[in-house]
Amino acid sequence: MKRYLIFSLLLLAVTAAAWGQPADSLAPAPAVDTAGVAAGTTEARDGEASTPEALWDAANTAYINGRYDAAIEGYQQILSRGLYSAKLYYNLANASFKAGRTGRAILFYHRALRLDPGNEDIRYNLQVAEKSTKDHIEAVPEFFLRSWMRALRHTLSGTAWSVLSLLSLAAMLALVLFYLLARRIALRKTGFYGMLAALCLFAVTTAFAVAQRRELTDARTAIVMAASASVKSSPDGGATDLFVLHEGTPVKITGSLGDWREIVIADGNKGWIEAARIETI
Numbered sequence: 001m002k003r004y005l006i007f008s009l010l011l012l013a014v015t016a017a018a019w020g021q022p023a024d025s026l027a028p029a030p031a032v033d034t035a036g037v038a039a040g041t042t043e044a045r046d047g048e049a050s051t052p053e054a055l056w057d058a059a060n061t062a063y064i065n066g067r068y069d070a071a072i073e074g075y076q077q078i079l080s081r082g083l084y085s086a087k088l089y090y091n092l093a094n095a096s097f098k099a100g101r102t103g104r105a106i107l108f109y110h111r112a113l114r115l116d117p118g119n120e121d122i123r124y125n126l127q128v129a130e131k132s133t134k135d136h137i138e139a140v141p142e143f144f145l146r147s148w149m150r151a152l153r154h155t156l157s158g159t160a161w162s163v164l165s166l167l168s169l170a171a172m173l174a175l176v177l178f179y180l181l182a183r184r185i186a187l188r189k190t191g192f193y194g195m196l197a198a199l200c201l202f203a204v205t206t207a208f209a210v211a212q213r214r215e216l217t218d219a220r221t222a223i224v225m226a227a228s229a230s231v232k233s234s235p236d237g238g239a240t241d242l243f244v245l246h247e248g249t250p251v252k253i254t255g256s257l258g259d260w261r262e263i264v265i266a267d268g269n270k271g272w273i274e275a276a277r278i279e280t281i
Contacts, residue, residue, distance in 0.1 A: 052078050056088075063091065068099040086116035090125075097129050103247035105129045107223045110250075110281045114216050117154035133248035139266035158212030165205040172198035222263070222278040224249045229278075231271035235260030242271040251278060 050058070059074025075092040078084075093108035109126035116122060153161075172195055179191030224245045232239040235257045245251070245265070254270065255262030261278065264270040 052083055063095050068095045071095040086112045090122050102132055103223055103225045106248045107279055118156055134246040135249040137266045140268050153208045153211055158209055158216060161205050161209035161212055165209050168198050168202040168205055172202055219280050220253045222251050222253055222280045225279050226277040229273055231273050235272045
């Protein structure tokens with residue numbers, strides 16, 4: 001009987017390992033840092049087949065020299081090659097904010113946070129950018145435990161939670177074996193209670209990893225990109241204006257009809273807005 005139980009546990013471990021691969025693994029990003037940017041780095045010339053590292057250095061140099069539009073162009077060229085990272089989005093957001101493109105700055109800060117939710121610099125700069133927007137919408141109060149759990153989940157990335165989930169599963173399986181093979185009652189109790197603790201930890205870390213994965217791939221949150229956009233009572237240009245939103249305001253998409261999107265804002269008000277005036281995170 002013990003053999004069958006051990007075999008079942010090993011099969012569960014293999015299955016969980018396959019399922020628990022890092023959920024937020026993305027395309028490779030340039031393996032460089034702004035701290036290593038040399039002041040004398042030359043910018044990539046038009047038409048030259050530049051490497052991502054050269055584009056990165058050129059964009060960082062442009063940012064340091066206050067040429068924010070050139071920096072934005074360089075970062076976007078890297079994105080156009082399918083390369084992205086939290087650092088790239090963060091630098092692009094900073095350059096966009098300096099260039100007065102508040103909506104795009106907030107959009108890229110949010111994208112950076114999805115990849116690195118525990119980064120305090122990104123979160124602080126996002127708050128600064130949000131304070132510069134025209135719309136200051138008071139959010140509907142949320143149950144404190146829900147907010148606390150989200151804050152705890154955002155301390156680590158989805159990959160980190162996946163790794164912790166696998167480690168806790170391995171610990172649980174080891175403790176099960178310890179419980180089954182131990183001869184002394186005291187040792188069996190230690191294995192049993194340790195197994196329960198590891199099981200609880202596995203459940204929590206797995207739930208956090210799944211939630212981070214869902215948030216990473218969520219296409220319902222968007223940012224208003226237009227300087228101002230009227231929110232209508234129905235998906236029709238001639239419908240009644242309910243309220244006006246301005247650049248940088250986050251919205252939640254709840255429905256879609258043609259070129260219109262049904263949205264909800266933080267205070268619970270909802271309506272329809274043209275899809276061209278918003279961009280999903």
